[in-house]
Amino acid sequence: MSTYKLTRRRFAGAALALAFLLGPVGGALAAETIKLGVIGGDEERIWEVAKKVAAKGGLDIELISFSDYAIPNEALEKGDLDANAFQHKPYLDSQIAARGYKIVAIGYTLVAPIAFYSKKVKAFADLPQGATIGIPNDPSNGGRGLKLLEANGLIKVKADKGLLPTVLDVTDNPKNVQFKEIDAAQIPNLLPDLDGAVINTNYALGAGLSPRTDALVQESRTGNPYGNFIAVREADKDKPVFKKLVAAYQNQDVADFINANFKGAIQPAW
Missing domain, CATH: 3.40.190.10 (Periplasmic binding protein-like II)
Structure with a gap:
């Protein structure tokens, strides 16, 4: 065995041991990733802001865009999504009654008076x-x-x-x-x-x-029962990662973006 090969192997082994002790480069924790279903268009634009906020806290949000309301709850129930954010309580209640979904709300996002x-x-x-x-x-x-x-x-x-x-x-x-x-x-x-x-x-x-x-x-913007929210499977509702998700949306950067871009047509609901 050549001296070069031995040295290279020892160096690689030492580097691996150091990486194991320190974790990811710089000691940072690996980002958590969740798949979030949203309706394409303006809601997705708002979530792009929340995604940047989440990234600062080590949460990577993968946005999955849908064009209608029929699919995101089915995708969440099946496990194709970790969460979705597109609906209000009367809609989810009707979906649960019709399809038996075990899905719950965990945090409000926006209200958009019809x-x-x-x-x-x-x-x-x-x-x-x-x-x-x-x-x-x-x-x-x-x-x-x-x-x-x-x-x-x-x-x-x-x-x-x-x-x-x-x-x-x-x-x-x-x-x-x-x-x-x-x-x-x-x-x-x-x-x-x-x-x-x-x-x-x-x-x-x-x-x-x-x-x-x-x-x-x-619709009136006050006392409106149609505030949208983030929803997850009932079994997942207490996972810490979803608290991070809610906090990333219910953030001043997101509120400022909504207020600046939609002039009251869409409003923060938290």
Whole structure:
């Protein structure tokens, strides 16, 4: 065996032992990584800010972007995601009732008041008799849309249905408006064919609609039950890594980004 080979092996062994004693370079701990499901667009932009905050604390957030609401809870339940952040409590409650998911909320993120838009009338009161109105076709956002219309005097719904009325629960409809239940992501594309529609804020912003200047009516921002949150599997809710995740979002850098970029259309919910 040559002297060079022996020396090289001894050096490698010593380096390995030193690395074992010190851990990663500089004594820093290896970053924890979690896969987080979000809706693409503005929510993802906000999470990019939280991701930078998290990285400073040794948490690597891998953002997995979705284009609709139907998949992130299924992916979380199956273990394809570690957490998701896209929904409010009425939506999760309806998903749990329908699919039996064992998913819980661990920390609030944002609130984005839903609003009504129209390309055909300039004021909500100008909706004509027999108007065709689009609402989301999922139970929670469909109910949310109906409650918005009720709050502005267009219809009345059964009081005992709480936040989840359906079109079958409409008890008073003086203008005889007709409802079209449509996938929430597709409503902005169909708005020109409707007299008006209730559109979730993330999809409205993605379509170039401004809740501040284009909405005819909008939910109140105070006392709003539709604050979004981070959700995880129930068995994981007490893991320390998720406390880091919540803290990374509920951070002043994130709040400042939301307030500067969305002018009240989206607001911090913590």
